[in-house]
Amino acid sequence: SQQGEEDPQALSIQEGENATMNCSYKTSINNLQWYRQNSGRGLVHLILIRSNEREKHSGRLRVTLDTSKKSSSLLITASRAADTASYFCATESQAGTALIFGKGTTLSVSS
Amino acid sequence: DAGVIQSPRHEVTEMGQEVTLRCKPISGHNSLFWYRQTMMRGLELLIYFNNNVPIDDSGMPEDRFSAKMPNASFSTLKIQPSEPRDSAVYFCASRSNSGYNEQFFGPGTRLTVL
Numbered sequence: 001s002q003q004g005e006e007d008p009q010a011l012s013i014q015e016g017e018n019a020t021m022n023c024s025y026k027t028s029i030n031n032l033q034w035y036r037q038n039s040g041r042g043l044v045h046l047i048l049i050r051s052n053e054r055e056k057h058s059g060r061l062r063v064t065l066d067t068s069k070k071s072s073s074l075l076i077t078a079s080r081a082a083d084t085a086s087y088f089c090a091t092e093s094q095a096g097t098a099l100i101f102g103k104g105t106t107l108s109v110s111s
Numbered sequence: 112d113a114g115v116i117q118s119p120r121h122e123v124t125e126m127g128q129e130v131t132l133r134c135k136p137i138s139g140h141n142s143l144f145w146y147r148q149t150m151m152r153g154l155e156l157l158i159y160f161n162n163n164v165p166i167d168d169s170g171m172p173e174d175r176f177s178a179k180m181p182n183a184s185f186s187t188l189k190i191q192p193s194e195p196r197d198s199a200v201y202f203c204a205s206r207s208n209s210g211y212n213e214q215f216f217g218p219g220t221r222l223t224v225l
Contacts, residue, residue: 031212042115042202042216043154088154092212098144098167099214103153 006089006105013109019076021105023089024069030092032065033099034074037086046074046087079109115217117203123223129191132220135184136205144214145178145188146202154202160186161208193224 007022023032031050035043049056049065049072056063062075076083086106090099116135124130136143145157158168160180168178175194180186190197200221204214 033212033214042218043204043214044216045213048212098142098156098159100156101146101154 006087006102008105009103010106011108013079013107015079015081015109015111017079017109019079019083019107019109021074021087021107023072023074023102025072025089025091025102026070027091027093029067032063032072033090033092034061034063034072035088035090035101037088037104039085043088076107079107081109081111083107084109115203115205115215117201117217117220119220120218121221121223123225124193125225126194127192128224129189130193130197130222130224132188132201132203132222134186134188134203134217136186136203137207137215138184139207140205140215141183141208142206143180143186144204144206145186146204147199148202148219149199157188157201190222193222195224198222198224 005024013019029051031048033048034046036046037043047058047061047063049063051067060077065072086104088101088104090101092099118133142161144159146154147157148154157170158178159166163180176190178188200219202216202219204216206214
C-alpha cells in the first residue's frame, strides 16, 4: 500500500526557477527519503531527513519535515534542464521495515 | 563497485511461460528488496530479505510469484505462470544495515508478457 502521496503529480517550470514538491504520509516514521528517477532508469537517493529533524540541505536541495502534519517538502532551487525527472518520497516506519514509496511528481524543466 | 546488477534488462515472453529475474546486490549489503513499478500502481514493494532471510513478503501479489536469496550475492524473482498483467518494470535494491538507510537501486528489468 502507498504510504506517501506526492503533490503535484506533474510540474513544469523554466530553467532557473525553483521547484517545490510535497509529500504527505500516514503513519509515524523513522525517516523520510527523497529519490529521483530519470526516464528508463532506477531510482537514485537524493536526501534523507530523520524524524527529529525539521530541515536539511544538500547542494540545491532543501527538504523540510513536519511530523505534526505528517508532511515533507522538497525544494530544488535554480532548476536546470537536467533536473527533469520523477521525484519520489519514501518513508521508513518506526518498526524499521522497508521503505514505502509514493507515486511521485514528474518535473519538467525547459530551457 | 558496479552497483546493483539486474538481468535481463528486457524480457518479452508469452502468457503462461515461466520468467526468472536475477539480482546481484552491492557487496557487503545486508538487505535486498524487490519492487514492481507500473503506471497505475506506482512503485510497490514485493518482498525484502535481511541477511538472506525473507522478512516481509506481504507485497507478493499471489502464489505465482516466488523469490529466493540462496546467498548474500544473488537473488531471484520467479513468476510462474506469467500473465499479461505482470507486465511492469521490476527493480532490485540493496542496502547496508549499518549507518545510513539509503537504498541503491538496480537499472530494472522491463517485463512484457504477451
